Amino acid sequence: KAGVTQTPRYLIKTRGQQVTLSCSPISGHRSVSWYQQTPGQGLQFLFEYFSETQRNKGNFPGRFSGRQFSNSRSEMNVSTLELGDSALYLCASARDTTGTEAFFGQGTRLTVV
C-alpha cells in the first residue's frame, strides 16, 4: 500500500511569490492534516480536512489556505511568501477523524529567498 505522497519534495521561491503544495493520502484515507515544521517552533498544526471540508485551522495568517478534493487529495497554498515561511511542510492522512493513527509524508522543503 503506497504511503502518503507529497510533491514537490523541494521548492525555492522568492519573497512575495505564492506556492502550492500537494498531498496524496493513503488510499481509503479521507482525513488530511498539514503541519509546518521549523527548528524554532517545532511542529505546528495548519489545517485538517475531511470529506472536502476544513474541520480545524491552526493559528496561521490568512495567507495560508488549503483545500481537499473529492478523491481526498489535498493542496495547501501560501501567498505573498515571507522569509519566515521557510520550513518543512508535512502532510498526514488518517482513515477517519477519531484521532486514529496519522501517517505522515516525507514533506516538502520550502525555502524562501
Add this chain to the structure above:
Amino acid sequence: AQRVTQPEKLLSVFKGAPVELKCNYSYSGSPELFWYVQYSRQRLQLLLRHISRESIKGFTADLNKGETSFHLKKPFAQEEDSAMYYCALTSGATNKLIFGTGTLLAVQP
C-alpha cells in the same frame, strides 16, 4: 491552553542503559496521547498510543492523569533507538495533533 512539554532537547545514554523521555501535557478534558518517532532520513511515524497500552520495540508509556504525564520508557537502550521523539496529543474527536518540541535520543555504543 492545550500544550505538550518535553523538557529535554537532547538525551544521551549508553547502550544498555535505561531510557526515560519525559512528556507533560496541559489539556482540559480527556486527551489521547501519542509518541511519534523520526529516525534519520525517515518520515515521522507513530511509535505508540496510550489507549493501545502495548509495548513497541521495547518502549512503553503510561498515562498518569494525576501528574498529566506520558513518559516514554525503555529498560535497555539500543543504538538503533537513536532518533527524534515527539510526544503529541489530540482530543479524540479530531486529528489535530499538538506536538511537543521533541527530544533527540542519542544512544552511544
